[in-house]
Amino acid sequence: MMLRLLWIVLAVSASLLALRAITWQQDPTVFFPTPTTATEQRSMAVVSERLNAKQESEPVMLAVTFPNANTDADINALSEEIKRRLQQADPKVVIRNQAESQVFDTNEALFNARYLLVDWSSSLTPWQDFWQQWQWQLGEAKTALLRDPSQAWSRYLVQATAYLSRMPTQAVWHLPESDGVTLLFLLTPPSAQALPSLIALLEQQRQAYPQADWRWSSAQTIAWQTRTQIEASMLFITLASLGLLLAFLGWRLRRIAAVAWVFIPLALSALFSTLMVQWLFGHVHPLTLALGMVLLGVSIDYPLHLLLNKQPNQAWLGVRIAILTTLAGYLSLFIFSAEGFQQLAVFAVSGFVFLLGLFIGLRALKWQPSLRDYSMRLTRPAPRWLGLLPLLALLALVLKPIHWQDDLAALSPVPAELLAQDGQLRSWFQQPQVDQLLLVSGANTQAVLQRLEQLTPAFVALQAQGVLGASLSVADWLPSAQRQAQRQHDLPTRVEIMHALETLDLPFRASHFAALLADLEQTRTADILTPAQFEPLAMAWQQAVLPFLLAEREGESVARILLFNVQDANALADWAQNQGLELFVQRTFIQTQVAELRVTLLSVLSGMIAVFILALALIYRQPVVWGRMAFSLLLTALTTVGLLHAFLPALSVFHLVALLLVMAISVDYAVFIEQAKRTSASLLSVNTALITSLLTFGLLLFTPVPLLEAMGQTLVVGVLSAYWITRWVHRH
Amino acid sequence: MNPALRFVVLLLWVWSPLSWALSWQTLADHWPDWQANPDFVELRYDGLLDLETRYQGRFIALDAEGFKVTYSTPDTMDIERRGDELTLRYPQREQRISLSQQPGLASFFTLFEGLLVGQFSLLEADYKGVIQQDGTRWQLRWQRQSALSNNPLQFIIEGSGQQPPFRLHRVRVVLSQGDWREFQFSHLDE
Numbered sequence: 046m047m048l049r050l051l052w053i054v055l056a057v058s059a060s061l062l063a064l065r066a067i068t069w070q071q072d073p074t075v076f077f078p079t080p081t082t083a084t085e086q087r088s089m090a091v092v093s094e095r096l097n098a099k100q101e102s103e104p105v106m107l108a109v110t111f112p113n114a115n116t117d118a119d120i121n122a123l124s125e126e127i128k129r130r131l132q133q134a135d136p137k138v139v140i141r142n143q144a145e146s147q148v149f150d151t152n153e154a155l156f157n158a159r160y161l162l163v164d165w166s167s168s169l170t171p172w173q174d175f176w177q178q179w180q181w182q183l184g185e186a187k188t189a190l191l192r193d194p195s196q197a198w199s200r201y202l203v204q205a206t207a208y209l210s211r212m213p214t215q216a217v218w219h220l221p222e223s224d225g226v227t228l229l230f231l232l233t234p235p236s237a238q239a240l241p242s243l244i245a246l247l248e249q250q251r252q253a254y255p256q257a258d259w260r261w262s263s264a265q266t267i268a269w270q271t272r273t274q275i276e277a278s279m280l281f282i283t284l285a286s287l288g289l290l291l292a293f294l295g296w297r298l299r300r301i302a303a304v305a306w307v308f309i310p311l312a313l314s315a316l317f318s319t320l321m322v323q324w325l326f327g328h329v330h331p332l333t334l335a336l337g338m339v340l341l342g343v344s345i346d347y348p349l350h351l352l353l354n355k356q357p358n359q360a361w362l363g364v365r366i367a368i369l370t371t372l373a374g375y376l377s378l379f380i381f382s383a384e385g386f387q388q389l390a391v392f393a394v395s396g397f398v399f400l401l402g403l404f405i406g407l408r409a410l411k412w413q414p415s416l417r418d419y420s421m422r423l424t425r426p427a428p429r430w431l432g433l434l435p436l437l438a439l440l441a442l443v444l445k446p447i448h449w450q451d452d453l454a455a456l457s458p459v460p461a462e463l464l465a466q467d468g469q470l471r472s473w474f475q476q477p478q479v480d481q482l483l484l485v486s487g488a489n490t491q492a493v494l495q496r497l498e499q500l501t502p503a504f505v506a507l508q509a510q511g512v513l514g515a516s517l518s519v520a521d522w523l524p525s526a527q528r529q530a531q532r533q534h535d536l537p538t539r540v541e542i543m544h545a546l547e548t549l550d551l552p553f554r555a556s557h558f559a560a561l562l563a564d565l566e567q568t569r570t571a572d573i574l575t576p577a578q579f580e581p582l583a584m585a586w587q588q589a590v591l592p593f594l595l596a597e598r599e600g601e602s603v604a605r606i607l608l609f610n611v612q613d614a615n616a617l618a619d620w621a622q623n624q625g626l627e628l629f630v631q632r633t634f635i636q637t638q639v640a641e642l643r644v645t646l647l648s649v650l651s652g653m654i655a656v657f658i659l660a661l662a663l664i665y666r667q668p669v670v671w672g673r674m675a676f677s678l679l680l681t682a683l684t685t686v687g688l689l690h691a692f693l694p695a696l697s698v699f700h701l702v703a704l705l706l707v708m709a710i711s712v713d714y715a716v717f718i719e720q721a722k723r724t725s726a727s728l729l730s731v732n733t734a735l736i737t738s739l740l741t742f743g744l745l746l747f748t749p750v751p752l753l754e755a756m757g758q759t760l761v762v763g764v765l766s767a768y769w770i771t772r773w774v775h776r777h
Numbered sequence: 778m779n780p781a782l783r784f785v786v787l788l789l790w791v792w793s794p795l796s797w798a799l800s801w802q803t804l805a806d807h808w809p810d811w812q813a814n815p816d817f818v819e820l821r822y823d824g825l826l827d828l829e830t831r832y833q834g835r836f837i838a839l840d841a842e843g844f845k846v847t848y849s850t851p852d853t854m855d856i857e858r859r860g861d862e863l864t865l866r867y868p869q870r871e872q873r874i875s876l877s878q879q880p881g882l883a884s885f886f887t888l889f890e891g892l893l894v895g896q897f898s899l900l901e902a903d904y905k906g907v908i909q910q911d912g913t914r915w916q917l918r919w920q921r922q923s924a925l926s927n928n929p930l931q932f933i934i935e936g937s938g939q940q941p942p943f944r945l946h947r948v949r950v951v952l953s954q955g956d957w958r959e960f961q962f963s964h965l966d967e
Binding site: 170174177180181187188191552553557 | 821823825826828830854865867869870954956
């Protein structure tokens with residue numbers, strides 16, 4: 046006994062140690078179908094890059110509304126008060142609530158390239174304008190004006206930050222409101238890990254300062270709040286179902302060793318599967334683990350069948366058939382080309398291979414706790430009227446067309462108010478739309494830059510028409526090589542400059558413009574700036590966004606145009622179509638991907654059922670027997686889908702994922718009930734397995750997370766259907 | 778106190794030099810009226826070019842919304858401030874500047890308007906003011922306190938009158954790099 050325990054402890058400890066080496070993969074797009082068209086690839090790249098970028102620390106938008114404040118003195122005092130409150134506690138966040146104009150003045154490298162970045166002058170009378178400006182300049186600003194008389198640098202900065210034109214630029218960012226004032230702050234936590242502490246700090250301030258209305262948001266805070274909600278829900282469900290399961294099995298099996306014998310194979314197979322995925326793929330996606338555990342969940346039935354059967358050899362035969370059939374069915378998951386589902390297939394298949402090996406080993410070692418002798422419990426035949434259930438389900442499917450909910454946002458547990466608040470804050474803070482952008486692709490970066498330059502006037506028109514607030518593309522920061530070369534050619538010479546000054550009779554000498562003339566000469570012979578040369582020269586706030594704005598991939602260049610405050614999405618879509626541009630709408634794109642995924646899942650499900658039937662035919666050979674089992678499988682699938690369809694407004698991919706497990710459970714029930722029928726044994730093990738399944742999956746019905754709820758609905762309806770339909774089929 | 782003695786003390790006070798000294802409050806209360814839209818001559822000295830230029834124009838008060846300065850010589854030009862917006866009108870073009878986007882310029886105009894309307898509290902945060910009196914002439918000198926500020930180094934206002942009505946003769950704005958501007962008024966009083 047001690048030796049057995051030692052082995053188990055050693056095996057579990059070794060697996061847990063190995064788990065420390067797991068690399069968790071974060072990109073959920075690995076579960077999407079592999080993009081087949083160039084458009085899909087570009088859109089998928091956007092989703093993937095955005096989701097990965099979310100791992101980095103990003104500023105949290107904070108808006109605090111004070112109903113009774115309105116004077117400048119109030120605003121400044123309240124701003125200082127909030128900053129003090131936020132800075133006195135951990136985490137040490139960087140707080141911004143005013144324009145940082147000094148950022149613009151410190152980039153000498155880009156300043157030197159100013160006459161490549163914008164035209165030498167925006168006016169037909171540059172020197173007249175210069176003289177008028179000169180008379181307005183105060184002190185040191187005049188030296189700067191002599192070096193840049195056409196104010197090219199300031200024009201470049203205005204152009205580069207045009208998307209922020211509505212951002213408040215007063216000393217303190219604020220929005221005047223009819224009854225008070227709203228102060229705006231951007232809070233950057235020291236790391237993404239510090240985000241929970243920052244949210245806790247903000248909650249604390251909201252409690253301590255109830256006279257103000259505190260609102261905050263960022264993609265990370267929403268993700269964190271959602272994750273926290275899911276984790277809390279999952280923790281409750283896990284603990285509650287574990288407690289119920291232990292209580293039930295403890296009552297049924299009456300021995301701790303037996304209860305452990307039921308759980309340990311499942312836990313070990315899960316550990317083994319996780320390590321296999323890590324070994325083969327180099328990382329594990331958390332969703333693989335979650336969905337894999339659902340698929341592996343059926344394996345809890347096997348030890349129960351072995352323990353609660355009076356005929357061990359028959360039971361072992363049944364378990365072997367069930368494991369092999371399920372294993373064969375799960376092999377159909379390899380149909381998916383998406384890496385996420387490949388991981389899931391490896392997880393499920395390796396788990397079942399491990400289980401088979403484990404049970405073979407346990408039987409060889411005779412490591413099986415003995416239970417008290419169960420008396421033969423006769424089970425009454427299933428009632429005849431159960432045959433009506435598949436008919437009713439079929440009727441529902443015929444009468445009412447299936448509505449598929451492919452919009453993941455609709456299944457998101459994020460409250461609509463939270464999303465609305467995020468939209469409001471994004472509008473105030475001039476943040477780009479997260480849900481849509483425009484894509485411009487071309488053979489190379491220069492082709493893309495030229496296309497963007499052609500589009501610039503159209504964007505101005507769209508803004509004037511109120512279709513959108515602003516846009517930002519790489520062309521706002523870096524002109525095409527062609528345009529830069531033209532600018533080099535158009536630069537004025539020393540002679541031309543002095544002639545213009547003399548013509549206007551302005552009191553300047555050539556020596557006043559020594560720095561300008563040197564800059565012009567240097568620009569005339571400078572290398573044209575390519576994106577690769579521009580990036581290291583760019584300002585930090587440009588460098589942060591540039592890789593997203595212009596991407597090189599698979600022999601093409603793709604520019605992403607960020608959109609701000611889109612007011613008329615339909616007009617924008619029409620315009621994009623007329624211009625031949627790709628309008629990426631994240632929600633629509635994901636919806637399309639999920640629809641594709643659903644079709645593939647339906648194929649997998651059909652394939653899995655076909656494999657189950659084939660395996661049963663090979664094992665049982667007698668057409669009456671495997672035909673009966675196949676019939677129960679098909680009726681279970683029909684009844685489950687029909688009943689869910691009859692009572693739910695829509696079905697989703699999560700119902701289909703759970704249906705994979707229902708089918709595996711249904712095969713097991715068919716095998717065990719067939720065996721019980723042949724050997725006149727009781728259905729104690731199947732009944733016990735049914736109750737454990739209901740205790741585990743039934744609690745999913747009470748979660749606020751829609752995707753878990755969908756899986757709970759399918760599993761409860763499916764497991765009950767599988768049990769009763771199989772029994773009904775076998776009564777004949 | 779005996780009423781007769783009180784009368785004597787009052788007489789002594791009225792005739793004493795202390796009673797002749799100007800106070801900030803008196804000046805502020807009886808500050809020259811800009812609603813009269815005074816003409817002015819502006820001298821600008823450009824240190825970098827070592828050039829002095831003479832301009833002529835008129836201040837026009839725009840109620841509570843702001844003010845307008847119209848130059849007539851050597852070139853015609855208007856500068857108009859209404860709320861947050863500054864408009865520069867040249868003969869052939871117009872330039873609008875949002876002062877909320879130009880904090881430096883906004884600060885300068887706030888200070889200058891403080892001087893125009895005698896609202897000295899607008900200057901007190903950054904400038905230290907001194908009154909000097911010489912007979913009927915007086916001078917207010919506002920010296921910038923912070924070395925980091927980009928605002929003018931000094932505002933010097935010269936006027937006359939020992940008691941209201943006061944007359945304002947010139948406002949000199951001393952800038953960095955040796956630049957200065959001086960507004961001379963021929964007739965500006967309460």
